Amino acid sequence: MSQLLTLSRAARLIGVPRGTLQQCVKDGRLESFDGMVSIESLRAAFPESQFEEDPVFERIAKIKEEAFGKRVRERVLPDREVLSARLYEQSRELADFRLHLERYHAIIVDTIEKLKALPSRPEIDDLAKWLDHELEEALVTESPDELDALEGYLRIVSAHVTLRPSGREYFAEGNDTLLEAALRAGLALNYGCSSGNCGLCKARVVSGETKRVRHHDYVFSETEKSMGYILTCSHAAVTDVVIEALEANRPEDIPVQEIETKVRAVETLGNVTRLMLQTPRTSRLRFLAGQSVTLGERDYPIASCPCDDRNLEFHIPLDDALAGAQRGQSLMLHGPFGNFVLREDTGRQPCFIVSGTGFAPVKSLIEHAMALDVYASIALFRIGENRYLSNLCRAWEDALDNFSYVELSDLARLPDISDRDVYVSGPEDFLENASVLLREKGVPESRIFIP
C-alpha cells in the first residue's frame, strides 16, 4: 500500500475542500484507515484529477487570494535554513525506504535460491518461477507517480501543523509564522500584539522543530524554555509540528479592543461605500468572522476575514456620515462584539441569505468558511436589487466547486434549504420576514442565525 495521508494533506493534494473528502469517507466512496487515506484510494475515488500542470491546489489557492482581495503573491519559499531542514528530512526518509527496499529484495532473492535448492516438485518450481518473474517485473522502471511526486513537493514547501487539544490542523507556507498561517487557515489562535511583546501567543511545541524568524522582546522563564514554549507570532515551523496552544472558540474569548485606525481607501460601489481601514502594525484587531465594531457613533459589521487582521473592510450606506470619510483620516475603533459567527461544530453545510449591506458580515463569514476549507457545500442567496460586489460572488462560484451563488428577486423564491444552517443578514424588516418564511419552509428555529 502507498503512504497514508491525513485528510487535510489529501484534500490539499487534489485541490478539494477537506469537507468533500470527509463526505466521501462517510459515504464509503473513499477508503480510510484510522482517519488517514492512501494515495491509491485517493486516486481511485478521484480518477479525473489532473496533477501535472497548474496543480489544482495552486489554482484554488491563487483564486482564494484574489477573491479575498489580497495582493496576489507568488508562492514564497521558506528561507534557506527551513528549506534545507525539510530537504534533509525528506532525504532521510528516502534513505530509509531504500534500505528497506534493498533488504526486501535480498530476502526475495534468497527465497528463490532456497526454493531452487529444494528437491524438484511442480508446485515449488512454479513458485520459484513466479517469484523470479515478479522480481523482474518489479525492477522495470516506470515513470514516477505524479501524485506521489506532488506530495513530496508539498512537504518541502509547507509544514503541517496540528493543534492540541483541539486537534485542528493547518499548513504553514513560505515565511509565515505559525500565527499568520493559522489566521490564514481560519483558526483563532490566542494572540495580542503580533510583535513579540505581550506573550499572549505563547504555545508549547509537543513534537517537531520550529525556528525563530522574527525578533521578540518577550522573555521566557527557564522553566518555560525547558518545556519547549515558543511565541507563535515569532516562530515558523521547520518540520511538521504538533503544538499545544490556546484558541478562541466563542466571541467571549476575544477581548474588547480600542484601536486608532487610518482610512486606507474609500470606494463607491453602487449605493454603498467600501471603506478600508488599517490598524497600526503592532495593534491589530483580533475578531471572529461576522462580528461588528463601533466606529464613531455607530456599529458596523466587519466585511473582511480575520485572516487579515490589519486591513479591515466595511460597507457603509451612501447616506451615512461615515461614507464621507477621507483617505488618511484617523478613526477610533472599539470592539469587536456580536454572536453572528460561524457554528462550525453542527456538521451541517451553511447557507447565507442576504439583502443590501447585510452582505458585509456574510462576506466575512464566507471568506472565513473558505479559509477553514471544511465545507462540502456553501450556498449564498442575495435578495432584492442592491447586489453590490456581485462580480466577486460570481468569481467565487466560478472558482470553487463547493460554492453556489443565486440572485433572487424575493425571499419566496428560495429553494428547499431545510437541511442547512441558515445565516440571514439584512435590514430589520428583512430579518423578520425571512425568519417567518424559513420556519414555514421547515427550517427549525435553532438553525436560523441572525446578527
Ligand code: FES
Ligand atoms: S502576540 Fe504578543 S507576543 Fe505574540
